[in-house]
Amino acid sequence: MSAVGIDEDAVGSWVVDLGIGAVPPISFERIGNGQSNLTYAVKDATGGRWVLRRPPLGHLLASAHDVVREHRILSSLQGTSVPVPKMVAVTDDSAVTDAPLVLMSYVDGIVVDAVSVAEGLTEERRRAIGLAMPATLGTIHGVDLESVGLLDLASHKPYAARQLKRWSAQWEQSKTRDVDDISRLATALADSAPEQHELTLVHGDFHLSNVITSAENGSIKAVVDWELCTLGDPLADLGALLAYWPEKTDPAGGPFMMSTLPGFPTRAELVETYAQSTGRDVSTAGYWHTLALWKLSIIAEGVMRRALDDERNRGRDGGPTATLIDGIIARAVRTAEESGIL
Structure with missing residues (x-):
């Protein structure tokens, strides 16, 4: 069965012709639970391994899922203290693919992208991984933008206002229904935006599923999925980590329930670290x-919309539902109330 989204013969020939030692036949397998850019494991006849990324299938919103930009960011981070895969090649050759492709090194390790994976770890390992997350964020936020050539990656205007404008527009383009709390929260967030004092690299989607951890000690070997990376307030990444870090006492379930298992630090401990x-x-x-x-x-909501529009974009767990999304919105309202925003 061929891998959805790529021409295996054409892409396989491209990989072989790169001169990286790949020996045909080349095989491809969709990996991860990603429901945005699609990711594939690439293997050759000798056991060599790489990772391939492409945008999702079907109609895409403007500026979304730019793997060529992601390639630029990761290439700029080579040689820094930020752990990232090695970039191998990029192509948008129409003879090879209908969308840009990025080939990168394979990083061996454990991706804690499901409760079943987390259950296979000791409580000590879970805690080590959890505490490594905010420390790794600090490494990302410590990158010298000018020295790595990323000072022009994005706007230097206040990040909160940029995010509110962008994602409000994305909601209008991708929503499947009307939800009053989305606009209510947007207004409250605009009114309460803190003054920005610092501009750093911001990963934009930092959570357990987007890091590869060591099988030996739980350290982070690579941070992946940089498609939402930008410049902005470093605390935005910390907020994202907290959003993807549910605790047992939270009223609504949802994705990323791994952090509710014993051993993982609390959100307060992440902030303190x-x-x-x-x-x-x-x-x-x-x-x-x-x-x-x-x-x-x-x-x-956008992931749900893409899955409805094109079934091939659906992740292995089926993807988000309206009920799940409503639960996330309810958590946002509760957090806003606790923070004095609402």
């Missing part, structure tokens, strides 16, 4: 947590 490892003031973490939950609900 980030503050200690970076020396940054984290007093606005509640604001960024709220904004991240609001944004997550809009992303999930």
Whole structure:
């Protein structure tokens, strides 16, 4: 059975012709639970392994899912202290593919992208992975933008306002129904936006499923899925990590339930670890947590819309439902109330 989204013969020939030692036949297998850019494991006849990325199938929103931009970012981070895969090649040759493709090195390790994976880890390993997350964020936020050539990656205007404008527009283009709390939260977030004092690299989608951890000690070997990377307030990434870090006491379930298992640190411990490892003031973490939950609900709505429009985009777990998205929105409202935003 061929891998959906790629011409295996054409892409296989491209991989062989790159001169990276790939020996035909080349095989492709869809991997991960990604429901945005599609990711494939690439293997050759000798056991060589690589990873291939392409945009999702069907109609795409403008500026979304830009794997060529992602290639630029990851190429710029080679040689820095940020753990990332090695970039191998990129192509948009119409003889090879109908959409841009990025080939990168394979990083061996454990991706904690399901509760079943987390259940196979000891409580000590879960805690080690959890505490490595905010520390790794600090490494990303410490990148010297000018020295790596990323100072022009995105606007330098206040990040919160840019995010509210962008994702409000994405909601209007991808929504499957009307939800009053989305606009209510957008207004409250705009009114409560903290003043931006710092501009750093922002991953934009930092959570357990987007890091590859060591099988030996739980350290982070690579941070992946940089398609939402931009420049902005570093606390935005901390807020995203909190949004993707449910606790057992949260009223609504949802995706990314791995962090509810014993051993994983609490959200408060993540914030404390980030503050200690970076020396940054984290007093606005509640604001960024709220904004991240609001944004997550809009992303999930877009994923649901793409799956409805083209069944081939559906991830292995079936993807988000309206009930799940409503639960994320409810968490955003509760967090906004606790932070004094609503």
